[in-house]
Structures are given as C-alpha cells and as structure tokens.
Amino acid sequence: MDFERIKSLDEQYIMPTYARYDVALLRGSGSVVWDVDDKQYIDFGSGIGVNSLGYCESGWIEAITKQAQLLQHSSNIYYTLPQLRVAQRLCRSAGMDKVLFCNSGAEANECAIKLARKYSFDKYGKGRYEIITLYNSFHGRTITTLSATGQDVFHNYFFPFTEGFVYAKANDLEDLKAKLSDKTCGVFIELIQGEGGVVPLDKDYVKALEDVCRQKDILLIIDEVQTGIGRTGSLFAFQQYGVKPDIVTSAKGLGGGLPIGACLCAEKLAETLNAGTHGTTYGGNPIACAGAEYVLSVVDNEQFLKSVSQKGEYIKSKISKFDGVKEVRGLGLMIGIVLKANSKEVSQKCLENGLLTLTAKDNLRLLPPLNITYEEIDKGLSILEAALKQMT
Numbered sequence: 001m002d003f004e005r006i007k008s009l010d011e012q013y014i015m016p017t018y019a020r021y022d023v024a025l026l027r028g029s030g031s032v033v034w035d036v037d038d039k040q041y042i043d044f045g046s047g048i049g050v051n052s053l054g055y056c057e058s059g060w061i062e063a064i065t066k067q068a069q070l071l072q073h074s075s076n077i078y079y080t081l082p083q084l085r086v087a088q089r090l091c092r093s094a095g096m097d098k099v100l101f102c103n104s105g106a107e108a109n110e111c112a113i114k115l116a117r118k119y120s121f122d123k124y125g126k127g128r129y130e131i132i133t134l135y136n137s138f139h140g141r142t143i144t145t146l147s148a149t150g151q152d153v154f155h156n157y158f159f160p161f162t163e164g165f166v167y168a169k170a171n172d173l174e175d176l177k178a179k180l181s182d183k184t185c186g187v188f189i190e191l192i193q194g195e196g197g198v199v200p201l202d203k204d205y206v207k208a209l210e211d212v213c214r215q216k217d218i219l220l221i222i223d224e225v226q227t228g229i230g231r232t233g234s235l236f237a238f239q240q241y242g243v244k245p246d247i248v249t250s251a252k253g254l255g256g257g258l259p260i261g262a263c264l265c266a267e268k269l270a271e272t273l274n275a276g277t278h279g280t281t282y283g284g285n286p287i288a289c290a291g292a293e294y295v296l297s298v299v300d301n302e303q304f305l306k307s308v309s310q311k312g313e314y315i316k317s318k319i320s321k322f323d324g325v326k327e328v329r330g331l332g333l334m335i336g337i338v339l340k341a342n343s344k345e346v347s348q349k350c351l352e353n354g355l356l357t358l359t360a361k362d363n364l365r366l367l368p369p370l371n372i373t374y375e376e377i378d379k380g381l382s383i384l385e386a387a388l389k390q391m392t
C-alpha cells in the first residue's frame with residue numbers, strides 16, 4: 001500500500017487525535033526503522049520512550065513468543081507466573097513493597113490517586129483527599145489524570161473534571177507549603193517533567209519536599225512513567241534523587257513495546273487497595289509481563305545502567321557544541337534540547353534526512369533505545385547537526 005492510500009484510509013477511519021508525521025512505519029531492527037517506501041531512519045524516540053531495547057530485540061521476541069505459546073491471558077481471578085516474577089524484581093530493585101499491574105501510564109497514575117485517597121480515608125476519614133501536583137506536569141489523558149495534569153490547556157471541553165487537585169510551582173518549596181492544607185493527602189510529581197519540555201526538578205527541592213510530606217503523613221507519589229526503567233541511568237530516577245517515595249508509577253519502557261503499567265507502593269500502603277477496590281481485566285497480562293521480565297533482565301543491571309548514563313553524557317556533550325543549541329539538559333537517555341530554531345521544523349527536517357526525534361513543548365526531545373550503539377548515535381547526531389546547520 002502506498003503512503004497516500006494509507007493516509008487517506010487513516011483520514012477516513014481513525015479519529016483525528018494525533019498530529020502525525022507523514023510517515024508510515026513498517027519494520028524495525030535495533031535502533032533503525034523502515035517506512036513503507038523502504039526509507040531508513042535512526043530512531044531517537046523509541047516510540048515515546050517505549051521501545052527501551054529498540055525494535056524486535058531477539059531475546060525479547062523469544063520471551064514473548066514463548067509465553068504466547070504457553071498462555072496468552074487468564075483472568076486475574078487465577079494466579080499466573082510472569083506477573084509474579086516481574087512484581088518480585090520491581091519491588092526488590094526499587095525497594096518497594098507491592099505492585100498493581102495495569103496497561104498504561106494513565107492507569108498506573110489513576111491507581112496511585114485511588115491508593116493515596118483511600119489510605120487517607122482509612123486513616124483520617126472523609127475530606128482529606130487533595131493531591132498537589134506541579135504546574136507544567138503531565139500525568140495522562142483520562143478525566144482524572146487530566147485533572148492531575150497542571151496545565152490549563154488540558155482543562156477544556158470535558159467538564160466536569162475530577163475535583164481535588166491543587167497545583168504548585170515546580171522548584172518552589174514556599175509555593176508548595178502555601179498549597180498544603182488539612183485536606184492534602186499526597187504530593188504527586190515527575191522528577192523530570194517529560195511532556196513539559198524535559199525539565200528536571202532540583203534535588204534540594206525534592207529532598208525538602210519529601211521532608212515536608214513525612215512530617216504530615218502526606219504521601220510522596222512519583223510519576224516515573226517516562227523516567228523509569230533505566231531511562232535516566234538508574235532503574236528509577238528517584239534512586240538518583242535520594243528520596244523514598246510512598247508510591248511510584250511506571251509504564252512506557254517497562255514492556256519493551258507491549259502495553260503494561262505498574263503502580264508500586266511502600267509497605268504502609270500494602271493493604272490499602274484490598275479485594276474489590278481496584279483491578280483491571282488485562283492488568284498483568286502474561287505476554288506483556290514476559291516482555292517486562294525480559295526488559296528488566298537486561299536493564300536492571302549496574303553495568304547496563306552505567307552505559308545508559310555514559311551514552312547520555314556523550315550525546316549531551318556533542319549536542320552542546322552544535323549550531324543553534326541554547327541548552328541541553330536531562331539525565332541519562334532522556335534529553336531535552338532548547339533550540340534557537342523552531343523545534344517542530346527541526347524535527348521535520350531530521351525526519352526527511354532519516355532521523356526520528358520527538359518534541360516536548362518548544363524543545364526537541366530525545367529518548368533513544370537504551371541499548372542504542374555508539375555507531376547509531378553518531379549517525380543520528382550527524383543528521384541532527386546538519387539539520388540544525390540548515391535551520392540557523
């Protein structure tokens with residue numbers, strides 16, 4: 001099928017919610033992907049941080065194929081083995097106590113919100129339900145996670161939104177303290193605001209925020225949907241911030257390309273969501289969990305995580321010398337680039353020249369596969385450098 005036909009079918013049958021690039025992808029291998037016209041691209045986006053081991057990694061294919069041949073699904077009214085193995089590994093490596101599996105980032109965050117509210121309800125009774133989130137955050141697209149998202153552009157059309165979210169300025173402890181009240185049950189943050197433009201929070205701020213939460217039994221909830229699973233050079237970013245969250249959410253990179261989300265909690269929340277209070281049909285699907293188990297077997301490894309940090313430093317130091325670059329920031333292989341030129345135009349130019357990139361707000365964003373090779377990095381960077389030269 002040629003591209004024009006694909007585009008017209010998409011226009012005819014798919015709800016127009018995505019501003020798609022004019023590319024239809026067909027197949028991939030490692031950090032390289034081909035479109036329907038057999039044009040090749042280096043992929044600096046991994047979907048959006050999802051294909052953590054690139055396209056069609058052989059061990060990952062083997063793991064999910066084996067599981068598909070064994071048992072593809074069962075209801076959560078029965079026990080299955082892959083989710084136990086992923087749960088055990090996640091809890092041990094993250095220092096958390098229990099997991100609830102779901103299918104996406106928004107669902108993981110929805111679970112975190114229910115968990116925080118019920119913990120507070122059980123312990124303090126009605127009325128202590130408010131959750132403070134940060135301006136410029138992104139937590140998902142369900143009605144409640146849109147409410148949690150601290151950006152006015154997301155608070156349109158779908159009224160009424162879920163009540164009980166209060167927004168504070170990032171990196172401003174005084175503003176956070178001013179927003180706390182007797183109603184507050186949780187503070188919900190991304191450590192690096194991804195969709196918000198790759199904006200890292202200050203370590204001192206996060207530490208101080210943790211102290212404030214501890215004093216008042218307010219839950220510290222960290223959205224690691226984008227930053228987790230090795231993306232920043234540690235299994236979870238909170239491990240580099242030196243804090244201990246009460247709740248952590250994960251999704252994007254966890255399944256290596258299969259849909260899975262996870263909400264992890266500390267011991268004091270272990271019995272909060274009891275029988276009948278939460279659940280989902282597909283949560284902990286055996287094939288998705290087999291994918292996650294394989295991803296963790298590769299990523300949850302000191303050497304591997306170190307290599308992610310090193311590649312990140314390498315990319316940042318190269319890009320900082322390119323024309324038209326105002327600032328490069330981020331951790332590990334989560335990189336934001338503030339440009340003089342329009343980032344959408346630069347991204348489009350890169351695409352034409354065989355490099356997939358992402359944007360976030362006005363910035364260029366790179367989330368390459370965690371196992372990308374230096375050769376693929378160099379190839380991609382030379383395309384980016386050339387695009388920037390043309391644009392400035």
Ligand SMILES: *Cc1c(COP(=O)(O)O)cnc(C)c1O
Nearest residue numbers: 104105106138139140194225226
């Ligand atoms: C992508 C993202 C989400 C939403 O995840 P979905 O799987 O799209 O529902 C939530 N939080 C953060 C930080 C994200 O990057």
